[in-house]
Amino acid sequence: MSQADRSAKHTEIAGATADRIEVRGRDLVGDLVGRLSFTEMFLFHLLGRRATPLQVAVTDAVLVSIMEHGLVPSAIAARLTLLGAPESFQGAVAAGLLGVGDHFAGTASRCAELLDRIVAVPPSERKALALTLVQSFRRDRKALPGFGHPTHRSGDPRVPRLIEIARANGAQGHYIEALSLLESAIAEVLGRTLPTNVSAAIAMALREAEIPTEAMRGVVLTARCAGLAGHLLEEMRDPSAEEMWQAVERAVPYKPQT
């Protein structure tokens, strides 16, 4: 291969010829279809190599945990979009996914960055670092990503379950410990506990399984894509978007500035 070819841009993901489709160097039909579950294939695609049993177990648990939480803003946006554009199922799904941003989804990635910093230092220094991190967020009056929840005030029930699943599948426990150190540091700095939310548990679980932080958004979006598909199916069979619209108009009436 010449120098020019080496430096040229390419994709390592997939390619097709008339009778063969290759994904990351493997024959799609011969090696993957019928042999891998969705989650195994998703991880093979994201990681570029076959996933470990821990990675599959944890990713399945995370995907199941966040697929559905009912009429959250992204589901409402998707249903209202279908009302206006019934011809475009994909447009309604896209509208829903557009709300899966920093406020809800981004916290998993940002919490993972905190956990990574704690795990990166020697075990004996982790407690002090957790305290420093919490103090720094408090000083800047910024919300600590992964903590606090409007509904699950005494703790999101998904958090202990994800810890349990990670442990049961052979996680080493460094990230579980880091999360626990952050919880203790919060109690010390604030003088009270904050509920650990599912974003923190996702961060912990996926990092225990060595799934890179930059892949987390893709995992969250895929779970929500599946969730939105179900909402739109319900909306097509038993529409309620008109009622949602009317409820919003009543709750936020027009009052001209005087």
Added chain:
Amino acid sequence: MSQADRSAKHTEIAGATADRIEVRGRDLVGDLVGRLSFTEMFLFHLLGRRATPLQVAVTDAVLVSIMEHGLVPSAIAARLTLLGAPESFQGAVAAGLLGVGDHFAGTASRCAELLDRIVAVPPSERKALALTLVQSFRRDRKALPGFGHPTHRSGDPRVPRLIEIARANGAQGHYIEALSLLESAIAEVLGRTLPTNVSAAIAMALREAEIPTEAMRGVVLTARCAGLAGHLLEEMRDPSAEEMWQAVERAVPYKPQT
């Protein structure tokens, strides 16, 4: 130019060199910026030639007519999206535009197709064709695009205004007449009148100005893009998406299937 070059794909819209930007063959800076209003430039871009005064007047009137109608589903979807993804203003706008589809926006294009069919026949045959068209929609139990409105039941106030503006700017009146023929045919076939809605008036006005039917969606979307920008500005300054969410959850509660 060789035969191969002639048949090759190209764009006629715009191109740039180091010191010049050309849009449809004109020097952007020297010929267009500071000389054309937004609407004149938009029409120059859509039509590929300078717009007539009738085209500009009618397009401005249409754009102003539909920019804002308050907390319609697309505005709610945009605001809910900003709640989840405050980092992406464009994502919230896009979510709102995704609901500007067949149910609301598509009716203008479909009504324009009906009007085009009526105007295409000799004047003496138009009344009979309008009747045939309305009967055909009734037979197929399909809604006639451009008629009926949940709020403006005795007629949308924008309809007579757009007719007035088209006439005042030199429209020939064929499409105004065709719309009137459809209204009479509806009264005859149904035994009662239906309110003509703003989509029908948009179709009539833009076709009077010889703006092609296939350009209508772009006009509607641009007006709504501007409208959504204002909603998101209000949402950033005085957020109400949390209240919208709660109102929807109350209006459409979770009841598991039994």
Added chain:
Amino acid sequence: MSQADRSAKHTEIAGATADRIEVRGRDLVGDLVGRLSFTEMFLFHLLGRRATPLQVAVTDAVLVSIMEHGLVPSAIAARLTLLGAPESFQGAVAAGLLGVGDHFAGTASRCAELLDRIVAVPPSERKALALTLVQSFRRDRKALPGFGHPTHRSGDPRVPRLIEIARANGAQGHYIEALSLLESAIAEVLGRTLPTNVSAAIAMALREAEIPTEAMRGVVLTARCAGLAGHLLEEMRDPSAEEMWQAVERAVPYKPQT
């Protein structure tokens, strides 16, 4: 429950209280997380009941089959979107999904409708109906959904694999037969074969598993959402969107109308 309550709108999908999240009547944490794979949960959400082994096997095979096909238009659109808006991973995914519409994704649903019509008649009449359907498409000069492919001209390798997986997991075979009848009818009407594409195989496989046609778009979009997540991860690590842009500008140059 009063009459008013009965008729009121509700959602059967999910709801949450302070210490419990319920999805379709089940305790999310106790009954689903850690017990169901992603695909089992997705089907539970779409169908409202636990999926059969045939449904899980076929859905996994379909999801794996269409997750990746390389730099298809939706992947290019997603990568170009990330170039302009690196702050919004979800925006880039949404842009990619917006291209998963009638041209590529809709064919599975439309092919399923044809197969449903054939399976709905007594076995002795199916061959004749398949012939009638193909003749009708030919008369209207419309493309038969599920047949023809620009790359896989002698047949998409995923088609026989999906048939094999359906059979191996206990499919009854009515849809496999219906697909075969369509293939024979095409050969008879056109005097030559057309390649059966993956959309037809998806339609066949999911209908063999009694997954409703209206749920197919959601399955396709979820597979592609996972695929796009991997493309964006590659784009973040080894960007090529600038090169894509330049390649397009060279391929489709600006030539003003003369």
Added chain:
Amino acid sequence: MSQADRSAKHTEIAGATADRIEVRGRDLVGDLVGRLSFTEMFLFHLLGRRATPLQVAVTDAVLVSIMEHGLVPSAIAARLTLLGAPESFQGAVAAGLLGVGDHFAGTASRCAELLDRIVAVPPSERKALALTLVQSFRRDRKALPGFGHPTHRSGDPRVPRLIEIARANGAQGHYIEALSLLESAIAEVLGRTLPTNVSAAIAMALREAEIPTEAMRGVVLTARCAGLAGHLLEEMRDPSAEEMWQAVERAVPYKPQT
């Protein structure tokens, strides 16, 4: 009005009754349609009050300046999306707008923040502050928003034109001066000039007209929405998305990791 009502959420934008539509306290049909141009209406909506002649002139000039720049990534993404989803014009527009993010559009807002900081201090201190700001960006190795351009290397021709239009319409000149101070500071700190790009000129022009920084994204998106509508019209009449796709596949081939 009770205390509860006062504190309740409301919208000041628009509302409708059976025979009247009100936008920001004015009768849409009687006061606005046929009286305001698109740009005047857009500014009335964004600002909540009638725009000044300077505001209209500058906003029109900005909208015209950035409506079209040819086959930029957002236009390519929109066209590729239409290829896959020809049924959804709004989906293709939305896909295009999703790329109008921090990399291209966000620079106007960020540059405006720099200009605001310079204008906020007494005139005698502005030169020193501009120098400090440029040095700070250089120290952090961050790109100064509004400067540098891959094509227009000796300066974007739109920049002097927007300055000229602002001046000709009565701008006070504080932001023009601030921009000039930044240019001088860059030359001093870097030892060479950087081309001022159109984002800086948009920031300068809109701030001269007292249009708030947080409204800039909406202005940019609306101009691009109009631009994308024209691209999609060309794509519908003379499709080139297939050629774009092939060009990308050639430029970025599949090479599996070895």
